[in-house]
Amino acid sequence: MTIRLRMTxxxxxxxxxxxxxxxIVLYVFLKFxxxxxxxxxxxxxxxxxxxxxxxxxxxxPMGWNLLIQLDDFDSVQSGxxxxxxxxxxxxxxxxxxLRNVQLPFxxxxxxxxxxxxxxxxxxAYNTSVISMFFSILRLVLLILSLIVxxxxxxxGWLLSKKALKPVYSLISATEQIRNSEDFGNRIQHNxxxxxxxxxxxxxxxxLKRIQSIYGELDNSYSSQRRFVADTxxxxxxxxxxxxxxxxxxxxxxxxxxxxxxxxxxxEEIRVSVEALNDIxxxxxxxxRLVNDLLALARADAGFRMKSEVVELKSIVDxxxxxxxxxxxxxxxKTEGLDVLENTNVLGDKDYLQELLFxxxxxxxxxxxxxxVEINALRDKDKVGLTIRDTGIGMDPNELPHIFDRFYRAxxxxxxxxxxxxxxxxxxxxxxxxxxxxxxxxxxxxxTSFLIWLPVYNISNVEAQ
Numbered sequence: 001m002t003i004r005l006r007m008t009x010x011x012x013x014x015x016x017x018x019x020x021x022x023x024i025v026l027y028v029f030l031k032f033x034x035x036x037x038x039x040x041x042x043x044x045x046x047x048x049x050x051x052x053x054x055x056x057x058x059x060x061p062m063g064w065n066l067l068i069q070l071d072d073f074d075s076v077q078s079g080x081x082x083x084x085x086x087x088x089x090x091x092x093x094x095x096x097x098l099r100n101v102q103l104p105f106x107x108x109x110x111x112x113x114x115x116x117x118x119x120x121x122x123x124a125y126n127t128s129v130i131s132m133f134f135s136i137l138r139l140v141l142l143i144l145s146l147i148v149x150x151x152x153x154x155x156g157w158l159l160s161k162k163a164l165k166p167v168y169s170l171i172s173a174t175e176q177i178r179n180s181e182d183f184g185n186r187i188q189h190n191x192x193x194x195x196x197x198x199x200x201x202x203x204x205x206x207l208k209r210i211q212s213i214y215g216e217l218d219n220s221y222s223s224q225r226r227f228v229a230d231t232x233x234x235x236x237x238x239x240x241x242x243x244x245x246x247x248x249x250x251x252x253x254x255x256x257x258x259x260x261x262x263x264x265x266x267e268e269i270r271v272s273v274e275a276l277n278d279i280x281x282x283x284x285x286x287x288r289l290v291n292d293l294l295a296l297a298r299a300d301a302g303f304r305m306k307s308e309v310v311e312l313k314s315i316v317d318x319x320x321x322x323x324x325x326x327x328x329x330x331x332x333k334t335e336g337l338d339v340l341e342n343t344n345v346l347g348d349k350d351y352l353q354e355l356l357f358x359x360x361x362x363x364x365x366x367x368x369x370x371x372v373e374i375n376a377l378r379d380k381d382k383v384g385l386t387i388r389d390t391g392i393g394m395d396p397n398e399l400p401h402i403f404d405r406f407y408r409a410x411x412x413x414x415x416x417x418x419x420x421x422x423x424x425x426x427x428x429x430x431x432x433x434x435x436x437x438x439x440x441x442x443x444x445x446x447t448s449f450l451i452w453l454p455v456y457n458i459s460n461v462e463a464q
Contacts, residue, residue, distance in 0.1 A: 166196040238282035245275035292421040305348040313340035330367040335375040367391035388448040
């Protein structure tokens with residue numbers, strides 16, 4: 001059953017009950033009022049007539065008799081029916097309009113003489129006209145009620161269609177959105193901000209949320225596909241190199257097995273060593289890639305790093321010492337690290353070292369000449385570490401993507417070894433330590449990373 005039909009039936013039912021109650025109340029009230037008024041009028045007129053009743057003694061052959069009569073009474077004009085019963089003689093005197101009809105005996109108007117009951121005056125009205133009126137009234141109320149209910153039902157059916165027109169428009173709009181599967185469409189409601197307007201606004205908000213979720217899922221799916229494709233590509237190259245060199249070594253040593261008396265030539269030994277070096281390098285590269293992928297997998301799985309109070313100065317000194325051992329051409333400079341004295345942060349020591357080492361190693365990779373500088377600064381409850389280089393730099397439009405997985409700037413693709421995962425891992429470590437990073441770079445102008453970490457202050461912690 002549609003809402004339109006339910007609304008029409010509901011309104012028609014309410015109207016029918018209302019008309020039924022109204023008709024019953026009206027009928028009962030009129031009947032009670034008219035008959036009560038008729039009884040009162042009849043009683044008043046009977047009381048007046050009772051006072052005008054005349055009685056006298058008459059002599060009959062059989063003896064004396066009491067004569068009771070009513071003088072000057074016009075039954076036609078009054079519309080009353082009168083009957084006097086003489087209790088002495090047993091005779092009944094009736095008004096002309098009664099004719100042969102006798103009223104049932106009752107003592108509603110006794111006639112007294114010298115304190116004794118001598119007769120009874122009975123009066124009545126003809127209620128056939130009134131009864132006919134009420135019969136017609138019942139029929140009229142019934143017919144009018146049926147007509148009104150029919151008209152109201154028909155008008156309710158038409159008006160409910162008009163009232164539900166915005167709902168039908170809403171249904172049509174949502175069906176179009178469902179069929180088109182384009183959640184960018186919105187429901188256009190130009191009417192007043194009533195319940196339909198509120199519903200349209202709510203559905204539009206829901207569509208916006210669904211569109212946002214679908215967009216996030218699509219981006220996530222695209223990122224996942226790109227991640228799998230890039231991972232496959234990065235793993236395929238070292239696997240191909242390892243497989244090729246292994247096959248090459250297999251051929252060399254198989255030929256020696258077939259000729260046990262033949263000693264390997266100097267060239268074969270040299271080539272074999274080179275192949276083994278290639279295998280070692282590619283295996284190391286694969287191990288580094290797998291470790292990076294493991295770190296990112298932990299990040300995606302919600303891995304929480306251990307959190308403890310660590311001294312930042314010792315961490316930076318350790319990273320600077322290890323950075324001296326990195327194969328490089330650029331010079332390593334440090335400046336202003338004294339501000340890190342007695343500066344503590346809350347976090348994981350190993351991951352913080354890895355964070356700084358990623359930025360420093362990245363700076364050396366892309367700095368063919370010049371220097372890489374590390375300095376520190378303090379700003380209230382934050383401590384900053386700057387890693388600046390004089391390398392090849394990047395275009396400003398590349399900066400929003402440098403923390404994406406496997407992303408490598410166009411200027412470095414194919415020239416500098418790497419997997420493009422280092423900065424993604426650095427970003428995850430930084431987020432886990434509630435830190436931020438600012439990047440400034442320009443093509444041929446070098447790159448500067450400014451890392452901010454919150455300072456651990458025991459007084460602030462106790463205050464919280």
